[in-house]
Amino acid sequence: xxxxxxTPSNKVTEKGKYVELRCDPISGHTxxxxxxxxxxxxxxxxxxxxxxxxxxxxxLPNDRFFAxxxxxxxxxxxxxxxxxxxxxxxxxxxxxNRGSTEAFFGQGTRLTVV
Amino acid sequence: xxxxxxxxxxxxxxEGENATxxxxxxxxxxxxxxxxxxxxxxxxxxILIRSNEREKHxxxxxxxxxxxxxxSSLLITASRAADTASYFCATRGSxxxxxxxxFGKGTKLSVIP
Numbered sequence: 423x424x425x426x427x428x429t430p431s432n433k434v435t436e437k438g439k440y441v442e443l444r445c446d447p448i449s450g451h452t453x454x455x456x457x458x459x460x461x462x463x464x465x466x467x468x469x470x471x472x473x474x475x476x477x478x479x480x481x482l483p484n485d486r487f488f489a490x491x492x493x494x495x496x497x498x499x500x501x502x503x504x505x506x507x508x509x510x511x512x513x514x515x516x517x518x519n520r521g522s523t524e525a526f527f528g529q530g531t532r533l534t535v536v
Numbered sequence: 537x538x539x540x541x542x543x544x545x546x547x548x549x550x551e552g553e554n555a556t557x558x559x560x561x562x563x564x565x566x567x568x569x570x571x572x573x574x575x576x577x578x579x580x581x582x583i584l585i586r587s588n589e590r591e592k593h594x595x596x597x598x599x600x601x602x603x604x605x606x607x608s609s610l611l612i613t614a615s616r617a618a619d620t621a622s623y624f625c626a627t628r629g630s631x632x633x634x635x636x637x638x639f640g641k642g643t644k645l646s647v648i649p
Contacts, residue, residue: 426578455636464624464639465579478636511577520635523567523628529578 424448426528428514434534435504443499443531447516454497455525456489457513465513471497472520504535541640542625548646555612557643559625560605566630568601569637570610573622582610582623587630617649 427446435441447454452473457465467481474494482488486504491497501508511532515525543558561568567586571579585592585601585608592599598611612619622644626637 453635457639462641464626464641465637467636467638470636472635481636513579515579523569523584524581525637526581527571527579 426514426516426526428512428528428531430531431529432532432534434536437504437506437535439504441501441504441533443501443512443533445497445499445514445516445528447495447497447514448526449495451516451518451526452494453517453520454491455515455517456497456499457515459511459513459530461510468499468512470520477520501533504533506535509533509535542623542643544643545641546644546646548648549615551615551617551647551649553615555615555619555645555647557610557623557625557645559608559610559640561608561625561627561638561640562606563627564630565603565627566634567628568599568608569626569628570597570599570608571624571626571639573624573642579624612645615645615647617647620645620647 429444454471456468459465469489470478471491486502489499511530513530515527517525541560565587569584570582573579583594583597583599585599596613601608622642624639624642626639
């Protein structure tokens with residue numbers, strides 16, 4: 423596609439449930455990033471992929487969060503046992519390679535845990 | 537954790553005026569970037585300035601960087617109502633493996649027609 427695509431755009435889930443958020447990066451972009459943005463804050467880094475491997479997952483808040491990118495393209499962010507504090511907009515970005523300067527962001531998935 | 541701090545947190549100006557937003561950061565950087573965000577969703581890249589550059593222009597945008605003070609400013613000249621958005625600075629660290637961007641909390645700009 424022309425840009426980074428994230429699905430769903432909105433997700434409401436009950437506390438304790440499992441959710442998956444999908445990111446489809448720009449074709450040919452090898453670097454993929456996940457960020458989380460709470461209301462009134464800037465995006466906070468979660469995890470970065472170079473190709474299929476997670477090159478840096480230091481931003482994941484705890485072991486309930488996990489992300490994969492099995493074929494080096496689409497990535498899925500998985501959250502287990504969701505908590506109300508997980509409510510935020512989850513943003514995905516991609517760039518041509520890890521040294522590339524500009525990151526292209528998707529429109530985000532707004533996750534609400536009730 | 538977030539590295540940068542934007543100043544002011546909110547800015548309201550009349551159409552046609554200039555808008556200046558400032559950003560401070562804490563650690564050494566490879567480059568600093570400014571992004572724009574409408575309605576709390578996707579971010580759009582505006583401009584990038586490298587650590588060895590002091591000033592950069594793009595259309596109505598002017599960015600300055602002072603690495604000795606660890607600060608940057610974004611100037612939008614002749615503002616338009618369509619410039620209303622939140623603006624974030626983001627830094628890319630200079631260390632090996634520093635590939636992610638670290639964002640500030642943003643400045644919410646309102647341009648009144």
